[in-house]
Structure formats: structure tokens, C-alpha cells
Amino acid sequence: MARCFKRRARGATRDPMAASIPVTRHPRRPPPPMVSLRLPHPCLPILLSLSTPPLAEVRADRVSLVLHTAYHAANSPWGVRAWRWHIMADGKRAGTISLRDGHSHVFTHLLGHIGFAVDAPFRGQGLAGLAVLALLPEAARLGLDTVWITTTPDNAACRRTLERIGCTFVEAVPIPPWYATYGKGERTKLRYRLAAGSESHPGRRNE
Numbered sequence: 001m002a003r004c005f006k007r008r009a010r011g012a013t014r015d016p017m018a019a020s021i022p023v024t025r026h027p028r029r030p031p032p033p034m035v036s037l038r039l040p041h042p043c044l045p046i047l048l049s050l051s052t053p054p055l056a057e058v059r060a061d062r063v064s065l066v067l068h069t070a071y072h073a074a075n076s077p078w079g080v081r082a083w084r085w086h087i088m089a090d091g092k093r094a095g096t097i098s099l100r101d102g103h104s105h106v107f108t109h110l111l112g113h114i115g116f117a118v119d120a121p122f123r124g125q126g127l128a129g130l131a132v133l134a135l136l137p138e139a140a141r142l143g144l145d146t147v148w149i150t151t152t153p154d155n156a157a158c159r160r161t162l163e164r165i166g167c168t169f170v171e172a173v174p175i176p177p178w179y180a181t182y183g184k185g186e187r188t189k190l191r192y193r194l195a196a197g198s199e200s201h202p203g204r205r206n207e
């Protein structure tokens, strides 16, 4: 009895048979991989586009776009990531075009993703349409696959520009009283959709 007590005190097993069973040490299992490399994570394209810097210059047929400002959401006039380019024609600044990376109702229904203006002396050459088409691959590269462009029913030049470059007219929507241009008398927005990227657009004007 005294001998048995002594063995236990030294940490020996209670089962004398167990002591004779050899202990097999298994090699340590490798940890599971943190990320599956077979399929890219669905967020990867978004994360990559968020870190994609804009091109300083986009060259296209008859126009080029020279980056004027790249906004972070914090310093953007629209509260979202955005960019503004000069529209250049024959080496001269002819207007401006903006791209806004917003996805709320304001961007899809009221303000749109793209806004543009051509300075009065340069109008009549279809430069706005050319600038929008030039911007599309860059918009796709920056993460916008579909862009919404809006205008008002009385803006015939803008409507014609959008139709000419192959935008799809989707609908007319009421402007809510809380929206800034309501106070200026605007009541209706026309929503046009355009696929970004390098697909061909039926109305693309290359002459």
C-alpha cells in the first residue's frame, strides 16, 4: 500500500497497464489556409477598385480628359469619392466632366454619376458626348460598371447628347422637395443608364 502511494505521488498512472502502452506522437496538423485561393473573395474587385488611382489623362477620339481633382469622400462636394476632369479639345480647355462614386438614391435618381458642361465657345461639336464616352473605360476601371446620368426635360442639348451616345432612357422621376434643385423650380428628372467598360455603344460617334 505504501509502495502504491509512493508511485502515485510521483505522478504515475492509476492504470498499471496504461504505462506499457506506447504513446504515438502524431505530427502536428498544418493549420487550415486563411483564405481559399481557388475563388477570389466577392469583395476583391471592390477593394481593388477602391485602391485604384485615377489616370492623370484619358485620351480618346477628338477629346482628352485631364484630371483636375480626385476627391476623397471627406473632402468631396458630393460626400462620396469623386473625380473632376478638364475636357480638352485641340489642346484647349473646353469644359468639365465629373464622376461620382455614389450609390444612394441621390446618385442613381437625382444627381447621377456623371455630370458635364461644355463652355459656350466650344458647344456645337458634340464634345460632351465624346467626353462621356472617353470616361466610360476609366469609370469601369474605378469600379463603376453602370453609370446613371440625369437631366431635366427642358435640357434638350443634354437629352440629345445622351441619346446620341447610346444611353438608355429608363424613366422620369419626381424631384422631392428636399432636393436642392426643387427650390429652383425643377420638378422632374429623366434617368438615363449607360454601361461602362469597353462594350460598343450603338450611338457612339467616332467621326
Ligand SMILES: CC(C)(COP(=O)(O)OP(=O)(O)OC[C@H]1O[C@@H](n2cnc3c(N)ncnc32)[C@H](O)[C@@H]1OP(=O)(O)O)[C@@H](O)C(=O)NCCC(=O)NCCS
Pocket (backbone or CB within 6 Å): 115, 116, 117, 118, 119, 122, 123, 124, 125, 126, 127, 128, 129, 150, 151, 152, 155, 156, 157, 158, 160, 161, 164
Ligand atoms: C449639354 C451640353 C454639355 C452639350 O454641349 P455640346 O457637347 O457642345 O452639345 P452640342 O451643342 O454639340 O449639342 C449636342 C446635340 O444636342 C442638340 N442640341 C443642342 N442644343 C439644342 C437645343 N436647344 N434644342 C435641341 N437640340 C439641341 C445638337 O443639335 C446636337 O445634336 P446632334 O448630335 O444631333 O447634332 C452643353 O449644352 C452645356 O454645357 N450645357 C450646360 C450644362 C448642362 O446642361 N450640362 C448637362 C447636365 S445633364
